[in-house]
Amino acid sequence: MPTVDVYSALANPVRRGLLEGLIDGPRPAGELAGAFSLSRPAVSEHLAVLKRAGLVHEEPRGRHRYYHLRPEPLAEVGDWLHPFEHYWRARMGALRDVLDEISDSDSDKADSGAS
Amino acid sequence: MPTVDVYSALANPVRRGLLEGLIDGPRPAGELAGAFSLSRPAVSEHLAVLKRAGLVHEEPRGRHRYYHLRPEPLAEVGDWLHPFEHYWRARMGALRDVLDEISDSDSDKADSGAS
DNA sequence: AGAATGTGTCGGAGATCTCCGACGCGTCAA
């Protein structure tokens, strides 16, 4: 129960999916479990890990338990990534230019989609 | 042995440290191992994991093996983080204002330099 | 050639993860 570091919490695809499912707003545990074709205990345990990592927050509401996203700890990952970001951007600069030109003729149509 | 996803590769603090140690440039395995008070086989195995994740590249050179940073796969993590980034920035807006005001009275070196 | 150096790989021990079925506890409806 001590704590879980954010990186380990993010290492599991189910947990990443749970966080994605919470972007739109709080959801009860059962609803989240239904989306993963996993047993409820398994999802419950994943949620507990996310809670220990400080990435979600429990709100008991009636006989449901709503989970809220708490994305602040993700900032640590973003910060860690930062020095590398410059690096990979530099290496991908040429490719970026090409892609920019292609999407330039397509306009800047942003679409939001989960992976 | 197929491949390792970037998130799992990043879940271990030693592996993150290895990547950090490669930012300044390629280094031989032994030098990297010395910085971690870990046995050589352990570091070697961590490097193998990073290699399977596509995060480093081996360059045999004499009787050394230089490891090069290959940060492109980290872009996946950055992309995944993106939708959350907006979220946590919004939530930290108020705190940001307070901090800005504090550092404002501290000196005049507070300049918001975004990339 | 023979010795020394730099590294990966093998074999195994111990810890940790992931998942499940069964159960207990609290909440809501009748």
Place this chain on the structure above:
DNA sequence: TTGACGCGTCGGAGATCTCCGACACATTCT
């Protein structure tokens, strides 16, 4: 109160991780 529902926790099985000492292999030096 009694029963149905939502959900966490317990106990355990199987897989995976992390680490080490010992060994093998290639390169370099003497």
